[in-house]
Amino acid sequence: MLKQELYRKLVAYIVENQEKFYRLAFSYLKNQEDALDVVQNAICKALEHYGELKSEAALRTWFYRIVLNESIILYHKRKREILTQDDEWVEQSYEEKGFDIHDDLYARINRLEEGAQKIIKLRFFEELTLEEIAQVLDLNINTVKAKLYRGLKALKIAEGEEEET
Amino acid sequence: MNRMTEAKQEYLSIPIPQELSERVKLEVERAEKKRRFSLMKKRIVSAAAVVAVLFVTGLNTSEVFAEEMSDIPVIGTLAKIFTFRSYETETEDLKISVEIPGIAVIAEDLQDLEEEVNEDIYAFCAQYAREAQGRAEEYRQAFLATGGTKEEWAAHEISIRVWYEVRTQSDRYLSLVVKGAESWTSAYSEDRYYNLDLETGKWITLRDILGDDYAGIVRRSILAQIDQIGQKRAEDVADYWPDQWQGIDEDVNFYINQAYNPVVVLEKYEIAPGAAGQLEFEIRKED
Numbered sequence: 001m002l003k004q005e006l007y008r009k010l011v012a013y014i015v016e017n018q019e020k021f022y023r024l025a026f027s028y029l030k031n032q033e034d035a036l037d038v039v040q041n042a043i044c045k046a047l048e049h050y051g052e053l054k055s056e057a058a059l060r061t062w063f064y065r066i067v068l069n070e071s072i073i074l075y076h077k078r079k080r081e082i083l084t085q086d087d088e089w090v091e092q093s094y095e096e097k098g099f100d101i102h103d104d105l106y107a108r109i110n111r112l113e114e115g116a117q118k119i120i121k122l123r124f125f126e127e128l129t130l131e132e133i134a135q136v137l138d139l140n141i142n143t144v145k146a147k148l149y150r151g152l153k154a155l156k157i158a159e160g161e162e163e164e165t
Numbered sequence: 166m167n168r169m170t171e172a173k174q175e176y177l178s179i180p181i182p183q184e185l186s187e188r189v190k191l192e193v194e195r196a197e198k199k200r201r202f203s204l205m206k207k208r209i210v211s212a213a214a215v216v217a218v219l220f221v222t223g224l225n226t227s228e229v230f231a232e233e234m235s236d237i238p239v240i241g242t243l244a245k246i247f248t249f250r251s252y253e254t255e256t257e258d259l260k261i262s263v264e265i266p267g268i269a270v271i272a273e274d275l276q277d278l279e280e281e282v283n284e285d286i287y288a289f290c291a292q293y294a295r296e297a298q299g300r301a302e303e304y305r306q307a308f309l310a311t312g313g314t315k316e317e318w319a320a321h322e323i324s325i326r327v328w329y330e331v332r333t334q335s336d337r338y339l340s341l342v343v344k345g346a347e348s349w350t351s352a353y354s355e356d357r358y359y360n361l362d363l364e365t366g367k368w369i370t371l372r373d374i375l376g377d378d379y380a381g382i383v384r385r386s387i388l389a390q391i392d393q394i395g396q397k398r399a400e401d402v403a404d405y406w407p408d409q410w411q412g413i414d415e416d417v418n419f420y421i422n423q424a425y426n427p428v429v430v431l432e433k434y435e436i437a438p439g440a441a442g443q444l445e446f447e448i449r450k451e452d
Contacts, residue, residue, distance in 0.1 A: 007200070011193055018189045023179045032182050039185065040192045047196035106172040124169050125176045157169070 006059075007050050013059055014043055020126060021067045027110060027121060028071040029078065038074055042067045061135040064128070068118060068136065108155055116151025119144055201271050244270045244363055246331050246341050249283075259301050260324040265290045266331075268339060268361070275366045282359060286343055289357050290327050293345035297325040297353065304349060324348040332420040332428075337363055340421040356430070356443075358418050371419060374427050375450060383429055384412045386448045387436070410436045422447060 014021075018039065025038035046053075046066050053062055109120055122128045122136060130148070134141040249267035253260070266286060270279045301323050308318055325347050332340040339361040346354045360369040371379040391405050418430040424447075431437075431444045 011197075015189060015193065018185055019181050022181060022185050023176060026179050027176060036182065036184060036188050040188050043189060043192040044196060047193070047200065104171065104175065105168045106175040109172060121176075125173050 003051065006053060006056060007047070009056055010046065010050055010053065010059055010063070014046070014063065021063075024064075024067055024121065024126065025071045027125075028075045031078075034074055034078065035071075038067065038070045042070045045070070058135070061128070061132050064122065064126070065136045065138070072114070105155065105157075112151055112154060116147050116154065119148045120151050120155075123148060244268060244275075244334075244336075244339055244361075246329075246334055246339060249287075257319055258305060258323065259298070260322070261294060261298070262324070262326050262328075263290060263294055264328040266329040266341060266343060268341075268359075270363065272363070272366075275363065278361065278366050282361065286329075286357075286359070289343055289355075290345075293327055293355055294325060297345065297347050300347065300353060301325065301349075321349065333423055333425070335425075338369070338421050338425065339363065342418075342420060351433075356418060358420050358430070360419070360421050369421065370415065371413075371417070371427055371429075372415070375448065380413055380415075382450070383417070383446075383448050387429065387431075387446045390446055391436075404441060405437050407436065419448075426450075 021039050021042065022035055025042075026032070026035035029035050029038065042063070046063055053059060109117060112120065118137065119133055122133045123130070128136065130141055130144055133139075134144045137144065139147075246266055246268050249265040251262075251264040253262040255261075267283050268279055268286075270276065304323070305318060308321075309315070325345075327343070327345045329341055329343045332342060334340075339359070341359050343357045343359070344355070361367070362369045362373070367373075371383065375382045387410075388407055391407050394405075413429060413431075418432075419427045420430070422428050426447050426449055428445050428447045431446070433439045433442055435444075437444055
């Protein structure tokens with residue numbers, strides 16, 4: 001496919017699915033301005049480096065990877081800022097001690113270890129296949145599976161309960 | 166309802182701010198501009214490389230090319246006139262300085278026009294430089310054959326110059342003139358005007374601007390302007406030869422000025438003594 005055409009497809013895909021990318025970013029940052037910045041940065045990076053995109057088939061996973069990376073980079077940056085500012089506040093906002101196993105699953109997913117958290121969000125919220133997730137994270141599919149099960153276990157969800165595919 | 170479905174519902178209920186679509190649009194537009202700009206830059210570089218090769222083989226001299234990429238288009242403009250390449254070469258006998266312009270157009274449907282104009286400009290510059298060198302050589306031989314010494318010849322400081330001047334550069338029009346001149350004679354000076362309409366993607370003719378009666382309009386306008394000069398200072402009008410003037414045809418030189426009016430350029434001796442040089446007349450449309 002011509003680069004020109006691929007570029008247009010990429011733009012169309014981004015515009016069409018902008019809300020998904022915003023939600024994914026927001027699920028990490030919990031802040032409207034930061035999530036908007038992430039989406040904007042991701043678009044900027046993707047369109048600037050669209051030459052690295054190999055084919056239309058890879059478009060979806062390629063862009064998810066950029067959004068995830070941007071989200072996590074900013075998430076860590078914010079966390080560091082808060083840590084250096086005020087230790088107590090961190091306790092409340094990021095550890096969220098008040099929650100336990102009886103709290104809702106969504107909140108617990110957001111406290112999950114980073115690797116498993118990404119996989120669970122992509123699998124259950126964005127409904128990517130394991131194959132696609134492997135592409136997004138640049139991991140072997142067996143590694144993705146193992147991490148997914150470990151994550152589900154941590155959430156106290158039986159492997160059979162949520163695993164339709 | 167299982168708990169994962171609930172979690173997904175919660176995730177999906179993250180409110181989408183109104184600003185999102187605006188910010189996305191903004192970023193896409195910004196990236197698009199940047200991309201077009203870099204595509205244009207690439208084309209300029211590759212076209213300039215072609216010209217450089219042609220010139221080196223064409224003139225068979227060892228010029229040092231100076232890249233002038235600093236004058237690259239400002240983001241946001243639709244088209245730009247820029248210096249493709251410039252070089253100077255100097256031997257004992259001859260100094261040549263050439264400054265070749267090029268145009269770069271953003272719109273994709275105008276790429277053919279861009280190519281055509283750049284090729285034409287290149288052909289004009291190359292031909293003028295070649296012919297002028299031939300004339301310089303003839304002159305040198307004649308000079309030496311008629312008893313001149315090499316030292317005397319060197320003192321002449323013979324030079325050839327090819328350069329360009331931008332007349333108008335807007336989102337709608339590009340108007341420029343490419344000039345060739347020789348230091349020892351003005352008889353072979355040449356000007357070539359380029360007037361382009363970026364909306365239609367065509368070379369502009371006087372008929373396009375003034376209509377079918379363009380020759381009549383230009384004639385009346387120029388005669389009226391000379392008449393006005395005469396009304397101010399009667400003796401000045403003697404400097405013109407309106408009675409001998411044949412009027413213009415479609416090959417007349419003109420450019421588009423900043424007010425988007427055509428300015429007709431009459432050659433030396435056409436309407437005035439040679440000492441007056443070229444004369445320019447701005448033509449305003451008749452009411």
